Amino acid sequence: MTQVPNVRLNNGVQIPQIGFGVFQIEQRMTADAVRAAFDAGYRHVDTAQMYGNEEGVGAAIVGSGLPRDEIFVTTKLNNDRHGRDEAAIALDESLERLGLDHVDLYLIHWPIPAQDRYVETWKGFEKVVADGRARAIGVSNFTVAHLERLAAETGTVPAVNQIELHPAFPQPELRAYHDEHGIATQAWSPIGQGGELLRDERLVRIAEKHGRSPAQIVLRWHVQLGNIVFPKSVRPERMRENIDVFAIVLTDDDLATLAELNTGRRLGPDPDHFG
Numbered sequence: 075m076t077q078v079p080n081v082r083l084n085n086g087v088q089i090p091q092i093g094f095g096v097f098q099i100e101q102r103m104t105a106d107a108v109r110a111a112f113d114a115g116y117r118h119v120d121t122a123q124m125y126g127n128e129e130g131v132g133a134a135i136v137g138s139g140l141p142r143d144e145i146f147v148t149t150k151l152n153n154d155r156h157g158r159d160e161a162a163i164a165l166d167e168s169l170e171r172l173g174l175d176h177v178d179l180y181l182i183h184w185p186i187p188a189q190d191r192y193v194e195t196w197k198g199f200e201k202v203v204a205d206g207r208a209r210a211i212g213v214s215n216f217t218v219a220h221l222e223r224l225a226a227e228t229g230t231v232p233a234v235n236q237i238e239l240h241p242a243f244p245q246p247e248l249r250a251y252h253d254e255h256g257i258a259t260q261a262w263s264p265i266g267q268g269g270e271l272l273r274d275e276r277l278v279r280i281a282e283k284h285g286r287s288p289a290q291i292v293l294r295w296h297v298q299l300g301n302i303v304f305p306k307s308v309r310p311e312r313m314r315e316n317i318d319v320f321a322i323v324l325t326d327d328d329l330a331t332l333a334e335l336n337t338g339r340r341l342g343p344d345p346d347h348f349g
């Protein structure tokens with residue numbers, strides 16, 4: 075079974091670099107999917123209040139018999155629960171659904187600039203990490219401007235920023251900002267949702283050269299950049315494929331070719347306008 079290395083977050087907490095994402099997995103299928111992911115060697119699960127499947131994640135954890143401290147669980151605050159007290163109450167509700175007394179990472183899912191409450195929300199997050207209901211706190215879909223505002227108005231640097239990131243949308247400026255400020259980069263839709271990206275001829279050629287799949291090459295690209303990823307699949311053979319990337323070594327030429335895949339186009343919403 076593949077051993078996944080950890081990344082050390084800015085408060086010392088360790089997170090497995092590859093996890094399992096459960097967006098768009100129905101509640102009734104989630105426990106089986108997460109159990110299969112544990113069997114494949116995953117020990118990090120990325121869910122969210124919005125995904126409506128925290129109970130399934132919790133059932134898989136309880137059913138696995140794995141020690142709690144061997145599993146890393148992330149959940150995310152729903153967009154309609156912003157606010158200092160509300161963020162903590164929403165986490166308690168997540169913990170109830172998950173059947174856990176703490177999560178490993180709690181994220182603000184989207185900044186929702188139109189609500190203008192993410193600074194206040196972050197103060198609630200500082201409270202939940204102080205009282206142990208989350209081992210680390212972070213954000214998702216924040217731009218440099220949102221991160222700078224948190225830095226100016228609060229005392230805690232997010233442990234991570236979880237953003238759309240894949241070779242077709244590599245976000246170099248935001249990644250550089252993260253590196254400069256000790257924020258780990260988490261890449262969502264890491265394999266471009268399994269779409270067009272994986273069929274790009276240039277990528278397919280690199281995959282053939284290494285005797286690997288296009289998805290594995292893209293996931294290895296993330297790992298070499300230092301990104302934390304959690305590809306989603308409900309198929310056990312793909313779960314195993316997506317975690318088995320640590321023996322691949324991409325050359326400078328491969329990386330230069332992958333840099334050509336940047337289209338500058340997002341698959342998902344623009345955080346400045348979403349919500």
Ligand code: NAD
Nearest residue numbers: 095096097120214262263264265266267268289305306307
């Ligand atoms: P992804 O890039 O992980 O793609 C998943 C899809 O790719 C699958 O549904 C499947 O169709 C296909 N696939 C999986 N493995 C494959 C393989 N080996 N070969 C070919 N196709 C394969 O996209 P995603 O699910 O959007 O993102 C992953 C995770 O990121 C989510 O489950 C969620 O946890 C997180 N996420 C977070 C946000 C956010 O706003 N923070 C947004 C979207 C996703």
